[in-house]
Each structure stands twice: as structure tokens, then as C-alpha cells.
Amino acid sequence: MYRLPFADGTAVKVFDDFRSHRPRGRIDLYAVDGEKPYRVVAARAGRIVAIQDDYAEQQSGRPAAECHNNYVWIAHEDGEWSNYSHLAHHSVTGKAGLKVGDRVKAGAYLGDEGAVGCAMLDHVHFEVVRPPSGPGIDAGGFLLDNADSKRELEPRFCGVPRQTVVKDGTYIARPC
Template sequence: MLGKPIFAIAAAALLASNGPAADTPKIAESEGLYRLPFADGTEVSVFDDAVTHRPVGAIDLVGEPREGKVHRVVAAADGIVMAIEDHYSEQQSGRAAADCRNNFVWLAHPGGEWTLYGHMATGTTSGKASLKVGDRVRAGRYLGDEGAVGCAMLSHVHFEVAVPQASDPIDKGGFLNGNADRQRMRIPRFCAIPDHLVRKDAHYTAAACP
């Protein structure tokens, strides 16, 4: 069973309209329970949660402090490396997503869910982390460094949980295929967080799941 369906609706839009917009996608919570994808002890702020992110369903997490420190990104759960792109270096904030060249890692997890780690720093996944497609990783395994490559206003990790289609799951840009209505997205649930859902502007400390 997937988690209970929730409406991903920004609070401001809800207040303005006195109800959900007719075209707001209904997205289920993840079946898996994940750790925050930063090294243990990292303070993490939420730039956008699954409600406020556009498009809805993904979240943007920022390692704190934002300046003067390299933040290590880690696997949110045990899994297999399904895709790596880490040779781009340009920050392209302001362009349409389809026109940006982003660095990313996709991991597949038991049960059919995948996780995405986007905007990774150039060369850190295949270089510093020495990862390649097909590698098995444990939760907390170093995947590379937080970056601002592609469509990014600031250094952060764009994090998604999804259930890709079995055939041709992602395109060359790392985007999910067959996801026009966000039907393949899942709202990420995290361990050691009240009700398991992160909230915009909240701060949390990354740690292993119990």
C-alpha cells in the first residue's frame, strides 16, 4: 500500500481560493521512510517543501551554513545507482528547466521507489565518491557534494522520491518519463521528523534512521 494521498497545495493558494485548485495533482506519500540526504550532524533547512515546490512533489534542501562549508550528500536509503550525470559545471538560474544542464544521481530502492539527488557539484559523484552505475550503496553512503549546477538559485539538493515506469524510466536530462501529471511522484517521508514530512523554512539535523 502506498501512503495516504495528500493534496500538494501551497497554503497561500488555498487561502486565496478557499479550496484546492481543480488541476492540483494528488500525490501519495512515499512508502519508504528515508533519512535526510546529508552527512550526519549537518543542519538542513528546507527552501521548498513538496507543497511549495514548483512543480509540486519534490523538495529543495540546503546544508547550513550556506557559505564557507562543503556539504556532503549521502544516500537516503540502501539502493543501487541507476544514473549519474556530474560533468556539467554551469549555474543556469532563470532558464526553463528543459534548457538547463543539471548534475544528478538516481538510486533505486527495494519496493520500487527511486530517489533523485539534483544539482550535485561537478565531478564529485564519479570522482570524490568513486561511484558508477550499478554500484550498491548503503543508507548514509557519500554520493558527492551539494552544488548549484543547472537551474539552481543557490547550492542545494533537489530531492525527489518517485516510482518510475519499468521501461525507459528517465530521459537523458534525468527527468522522469511518463510523469506529465506528477503521477510518478511520491511525497518524501523522513525518519526522526514529526509526522515524517519536512516543512518549508524549517530546520532539521541529518542523522541515520533508527
């Protein structure tokens, strides 16, 4: 079970859900109410396995392989990983003070919502995966061995009807 990856009380809208996102299996969410900058938080407890926080450019319209996204990958005790992409420049290592290897609790501040990389607007690209053995992701932060989205898992969210988010749905972020 995951929480929505925004600070408590933030209203969050889904513009692509697990089925409508291309490629399938990811979720794009953006904050619509609450205090700016919108704070992105860990959806579950875990250990940070990868961070990219140096990019500042929005590159909408380019193929994903040519974009430079900021991201955080978190490994969870059950073997699943969660990913938070398009975070604002230096909000992870600077504002949140995080580094690879840090343990975070559910609800821990990770950084600010942004539009870095292949993003049309400020949002968080969120995904839950069962990673391959070995490094798990490539240099761009993309999951390895994920043809046809075979490693993507549909997250179940606490406090959300039927525990799944749907395109155009609006939800309130809260702890589990």
C-alpha cells in the same frame, strides 16, 4: 522511510517542500551548518541507476528543459527511486568514486551540494518516485511519464516531526 540526504549532524533547511515546489512533489533542501563542502548522502540503500556528473555551469533563470543538471538516481528494493540533483561538478564520479550499478547503503557519500544547472543557490533537489517501466528517465535526467507529477511520492523522513519536512523548516540530518 528515508533519512535526510546530508551527512550526519548537518543542519538542513527546506526552501520548497512537497507541496510548495513547482512542479509539485519535489523537495529543495540546503545545508546551513556543518563542514563545507556539504556532503550529500544516500537517503536509503539501493542501486545507482543513473549518474550525470560532467556539468559545472549554474544556469539559473532558464527553463528546466534547457538546463544541464548533475544528478544521481537510486533504485530501492521496494520499486521506488530517489533523485539527488544539482550536485557539484565531478563530486559523484571523482570524489565519491561512484558509477552506475554500484550498490550504496543509507548514509553513503554521493557527492557535494552544488548549484549546477537550474539552481539559484547551492542545494539538493530531492525527490522520491514510482518510475515507469522501461528506461525511467530521459537524457536530461527527468522522469518520464510524469505529467501532473503523478509519479511523485511524498517521502517520510526518520528523525523529523510527523516524518515530513515543511517549507522554511530546519532539521538535523541523522541516520535512521
